[in-house]
Amino acid sequence: xPPADEPHSKPLDPENPYALLHKKLDELPTTSGVYLMKDNxxxxxxxxxxxxxxxxxxxxxxxxxxxxxxxxxxxxEIVDLETIDTESEVEALLLEAxxxxxxxxxxxxxxxxxxxxxxLQITTNxxxxxxxxxxxxxxxxxxLYGPFxxxxxxxxxxxxxxxxxxxxNCTLDIEENDEKWRWFRPCLLHSINQCTAPCNLRITxxxxxKDIKHLRMFLDGNKKxxxxxxxxxxxxxxxxxxxxxxxxxxxxIKSLENLNLRGDIEEHAQPEVFYIDPKxxxxxxxxxxxxxxxxxxxxxxxIAHLQGGQTVASLVQxxxxxxxxxxxxxxxxxxxxxxxxxxxxREVVSRRLRRLEQEGEPFPDILLIDGGKGQLNAAxxxxxxxxxxxxxxxxxxxxxxxxxxxxxxxPRRLSRHSYALRLxxxxxxxxxxxxxxxxxxxxxxxxxxx
Numbered sequence: 001x002p003p004a005d006e007p008h009s010k011p012l013d014p015e016n017p018y019a020l021l022h023k024k025l026d027e028l029p030t031t032s033g034v035y036l037m038k039d040n041x042x043x044x045x046x047x048x049x050x051x052x053x054x055x056x057x058x059x060x061x062x063x064x065x066x067x068x069x070x071x072x073x074x075x076x077e078i079v080d081l082e083t084i085d086t087e088s089e090v091e092a093l094l095l096e097a098x099x100x101x102x103x104x105x106x107x108x109x110x111x112x113x114x115x116x117x118x119x120l121q122i123t124t125n126x127x128x129x130x131x132x133x134x135x136x137x138x139x140x141x142x143x144l145y146g147p148f149x150x151x152x153x154x155x156x157x158x159x160x161x162x163x164x165x166x167x168x169n170c171t172l173d174i175e176e177n178d179e180k181w182r183w184f185r186p187c188l189l190h191s192i193n194q195c196t197a198p199c200n201l202r203i204t205x206x207x208x209x210k211d212i213k214h215l216r217m218f219l220d221g222n223k224k225x226x227x228x229x230x231x232x233x234x235x236x237x238x239x240x241x242x243x244x245x246x247x248x249x250x251x252x253i254k255s256l257e258n259l260n261l262r263g264d265i266e267e268h269a270q271p272e273v274f275y276i277d278p279k280x281x282x283x284x285x286x287x288x289x290x291x292x293x294x295x296x297x298x299x300x301x302x303i304a305h306l307q308g309g310q311t312v313a314s315l316v317q318x319x320x321x322x323x324x325x326x327x328x329x330x331x332x333x334x335x336x337x338x339x340x341x342x343x344x345x346r347e348v349v350s351r352r353l354r355r356l357e358q359e360g361e362p363f364p365d366i367l368l369i370d371g372g373k374g375q376l377n378a379a380x381x382x383x384x385x386x387x388x389x390x391x392x393x394x395x396x397x398x399x400x401x402x403x404x405x406x407x408x409x410x411p412r413r414l415s416r417h418s419y420a421l422r423l424x425x426x427x428x429x430x431x432x433x434x435x436x437x438x439x440x441x442x443x444x445x446x447x448x449x450x
Contacts, residue, residue: 021080025061028054031085032092034099037107038080046074046107048149049096051089057081074107087223088259090157094219097148108149117147118154120219122212127176127205128198129212131167133158145219162189164255165215166196170275174198176205183323185426187275193251199275207245211252218256227256278321281423285366288412288420289405291392295365296320299327300427301352301379302370303344304435311336313348314435317364318427328434342378345369349382353390363391370428372397373411376404396428 050056186197234249317327376395402411
């Protein structure tokens with residue numbers, strides 16, 4: 001493409017300046033790409049993208065476009081145009097943003113400095129960089145791409161790219177040398193193979209940063225170089241018998257090669273994923289329940305029934321919002337005949353708190369009971385019976401996700417999107433999962449607390 005301030009290489013016919021334009025309109029491809037509108041001096045005055053170049057560009061030369069206030073000033077000045085084909089709409093979107101930034105056409109001028117337009121932002125000062133959609137870009141510690149002209153399409157493009165490069169877009173503060181992350185449960189995106197789960201340290205910092213390097217190369221328009229690098233890495237991993245790594249690279253290559261088959265990027269919104277930010281979770285619990293200090297240690301309890309009528313209980317422990325699996329315990333219920341969840345809860349709460357008191361250990365900051373008001377009352381009655389100063393104890397009912405608090409007649413309904421509720425759900429679900437491992441209970445009886 002010639003520089004914006006140079007005239008077109010072919011002088012326009014002064015008697016019919018639109019002849020060249022109309023000829024090009026008939027010959028435009030139907031592929032995705034970017035179009036550059038030029039005035040009678042050959043200067044680029046507007047840049048846009050299209051899924052179908054022929055259809056999109058021809059739409060400017062209709063009666064409706066001449067009358068539309070958004071294009072009425074632009075259309076009379078278009079004398080020539082140039083197009084650049086791309087293999088996918090995602091690549092067209094990225095190319096459009098780069099060209100607008102470099103060329104700064106007059107009719108795209110609102111994008112030059114206006115920070116309200118969307119950007120793709122990559123953090124650069126973290127062990128595991130994250131990719132974000134933002135309208136308020138940071139000036140330090142990030143690499144910015146944009147601005148983009150369409151927020152919805154940028155979100156769609158990020159979703160498509162995440163399927164290829166499997167980066168994280170959460171706000172977790174993950175450090176590779178922090179062992180607590182080994183206990184963290186990855187979100188849904190890892191389950192559907194769209195994130196490599198650095199939150200659970202399932203990928204090294206070096207390997208993850210290679211993925212981000214390849215993403216940045218692609219965003220800069222170097223798709224062929226990315227494919228070449230990936231192919232080389234895959235072959236090396238195969239020679240070194242690192243078959244899991246080779247398979248991951250193979251899938252990445254295939255996804256990148258098939259990027260042009262992914263269709264309209266507006267259709268590629270991610271599934272709704274509510275990851276748990278441990279720091280925000282504990283801060284939210286402190287605020288919601290007006291606690292004197294951050295609840296650093298949370299314990300969750302659940303009752304389950306095994307085949308044959310055996311009743312068991314589980315206890316899970318979270319430290320600073322993350323599971324601490326060395327603190328997990330299982331209990332056989334000893335004193336209850338038949339199925340009685342309330343009586344079983346009284347027994348296990350009594351045994352747990354008595355044990356902590358005997359050993360001089362502090363009680364948890366929050367004790368979470370899986371269930372409703374009945375289960376909560378059973379736990380509180382056990383504490384009264386053994387004469388201990390109870391920890392802050394609440395219960396979470398699964399059906400409506402209501403939180404029961406001692407002394408309050410009505411349950412609380414926390415926002416479904418709140419970090420506090422998500423953390424409580426995480427603890428509750430983990431205690432339920434731990435209680436339900438029948439095969440583990442039956443084949444490893446020595447793991448019960450006696």
